[in-house]
Amino acid sequence: MGTESGKVISFKSLNKTVGRFNPKEKTFLIPQMNRIGGHLLAATFRGFGIHARVMDTYKGLDLGKKFTSGKECYPCQITMGDILYFMEKEREKLGEAFDPERYIYFMPESSGPCRFGMYNKYQRIILDSLPELSRLKIGSLTTDDGYSLSGMIDKDRVRDLRKASYFSLVVADILDRLLWRVRPYEKDPGSTDTFIERSMRQMEEVFEKLGPEKAFDQILDRMEGIIENAKDLMDPHVVRKPLIGIVGEIYLRTHTQANQDLIRVLEKYGAEVVNASVTEWMNYTSYDRLRDARTAFRLGIKQLRFGPVKEQVKKIMRFGSELYYQELRQKKVYDRLTSKIDLARDHKVRDLERVLKEEDLFSFDAGTEACLSIPGIVEYAQEGYNGVVNVYPFTCMPSTITSSIIRPRMDQLGIPYLDTPYDESIQPGREAAIRTFMYQASQHFKQHGRKAF
Numbered sequence: 277m278g279t280e281s282g283k284v285i286s287f288k289s290l291n292k293t294v295g296r297f298n299p300k301e302k303t304f305l306i307p308q309m310n311r312i313g314g315h316l317l318a319a320t321f322r323g324f325g326i327h328a329r330v331m332d333t334y335k336g337l338d339l340g341k342k343f344t345s346g347k348e349c350y351p352c353q354i355t356m357g358d359i360l361y362f363m364e365k366e367r368e369k370l371g372e373a374f375d376p377e378r379y380i381y382f383m384p385e386s387s388g389p390c391r392f393g394m395y396n397k398y399q400r401i402i403l404d405s406l407p408e409l410s411r412l413k414i415g416s417l418t419t420d421d422g423y424s425l426s427g428m429i430d431k432d433r434v435r436d437l438r439k440a441s442y443f444s445l446v447v448a449d450i451l452d453r454l455l456w457r458v459r460p461y462e463k464d465p466g467s468t469d470t471f472i473e474r475s476m477r478q479m480e481e482v483f484e485k486l487g488p489e490k491a492f493d494q495i496l497d498r499m500e501g502i503i504e505n506a507k508d509l510m511d512p513h514v515v516r517k518p519l520i521g522i523v524g525e526i527y528l529r530t531h532t533q534a535n536q537d538l539i540r541v542l543e544k545y546g547a548e549v550v551n552a553s554v555t556e557w558m559n560y561t562s563y564d565r566l567r568d569a570r571t572a573f574r575l576g577i578k579q580l581r582f583g584p585v586k587e588q589v590k591k592i593m594r595f596g597s598e599l600y601y602q603e604l605r606q607k608k609v610y611d612r613l614t615s616k617i618d619l620a621r622d623h624k625v626r627d628l629e630r631v632l633k634e635e636d637l638f639s640f641d642a643g644t645e646a647c648l649s650i651p652g653i654v655e656y657a658q659e660g661y662n663g664v665v666n667v668y669p670f671t672c673m674p675s676t677i678t679s680s681i682i683r684p685r686m687d688q689l690g691i692p693y694l695d696t697p698y699d700e701s702i703q704p705g706r707e708a709a710i711r712t713f714m715y716q717a718s719q720h721f722k723q724h725g726r727k728a729f
């Protein structure tokens with residue numbers, strides 16, 4: 277679509293250069309949200325012949341801020357900066373040979389009443405406004421179809437890729453939990469961070485080699501070895517510490533630079549921390565699609581519309597079997613690895629919905645991360661955690677809802693609770709607030725003890 281000024285963006289661009297593309301002979305760029313998860317996922321993709329790379333993060337924040345107005349969510353600014361910075365560096369490195377068409381930038385989306393679904397459109401508009409970058413494609417998977425990977429790889433390998441990718445995220449969660457379990461008790465400061473970084477690199481090689489074969493037992497053999505070695509880093513004389521649960525917006529709670537290394541700050545003031553996992557979100561998207569299909573099925577029956585009913589039955593079977601597979605796989609991994617060390621398990625999404633209904637606090641019909649955070653906090657409180665922190669980008673709608681609903685409930689339960697909204701600014705009172713929160717949590721710990729996994 278031509279225009280006088282040349283500044284109006286063609287909406288065709290949103291169809292042609294945002295979507296699901298076959299990454300054959302392209303470099304598939306994965307943003308670094310959760311460091312370990314991103315690297316193991318990229319390694320799995322490489323095993324399937326997709327040339328995947330994890331982009332550096334947080335180095336291009338100035339660029340991200342330059343091309344946003346300040347009203348967007350903080351993760352949108354960070355990811356915008358990440359891709360612009362990456363492209364700039366590639367252009368410097370490759371010179372004349374630089375060709376943006378050789379890359380696919382991976383930016384998933386989610387439907388529902390939240391701005392995440394608009395990131396890839398917004399970023400498309402920015403990329404289109406810059407010389408050459410209009411040719412860079414955005415590879416987008418959506419929660420609407422449970423992040424289906426079809427179209428990205430030969431049809432007969434899609435299921436295997438999906439299974440291996442999910443498995444890589446479960447293993448990444450375990451490595452993260454191992455870090456948070458061991459680090460507060462380490463003999464030598466810094467040894468756990470170094471060890472986990474090295475282990476992540478080893479597991480990248482393992483996933484690249486064994487992921488495509490779905491040799492999951494062999495992969496877990498390697499994880500068992502890592503856990504045994506990690507245990508040697510712990511000082512058995514250090515007594516267990518107050519247990520803090522983290523919930524919140526998935527990007528902020530898993531991106532350590534964005535949340536100003538919150539877990540480490542909590543540990544500095546005496547905590548052992550469990551963060552909600554990435555696979556919890558994957559399970560939620562499958563659960564929610566299944567739930568939607570069931571609702572549409574019931575409506576179709578009521579209205580006697582048998583065409584849509586048939587369609588919904590197919591969806592129920594597909595999403596139902598996906599959820600069943602994911603939960604079973606996750607359970608098997610945790611069953612095996614938690615026999616070596618006591619790590620926290622995830623809440624089941626169906627249990628979280630039950631908690632919401634029983635407590636009459638919120639509804640899954642409204643969607644968003646609040647569906648997980650609100651009941652997740654209640655579960656932490658009832659299980660014997662000593663405090664809960666809600667982490668989110670400044671102005672994040674679902675997390676603000678969570679905060680407004682859960683505060684009075686936490687007061688009733690007498691469990692310390694802290695909201696930590698972040699943008700790039702350093703708030704002068706932040707550390708004092710965390711220290712005060714940890715004082716309350718340690719008082720709770722002294723009076724009530726803590727949950728054992």
Ligand code: SF4
Nearest residue numbers: 349390391392672673
């Ligand atoms: S969850 Fe919050 S931060 Fe993330 S896109 Fe939605 S509103 Fe923005």
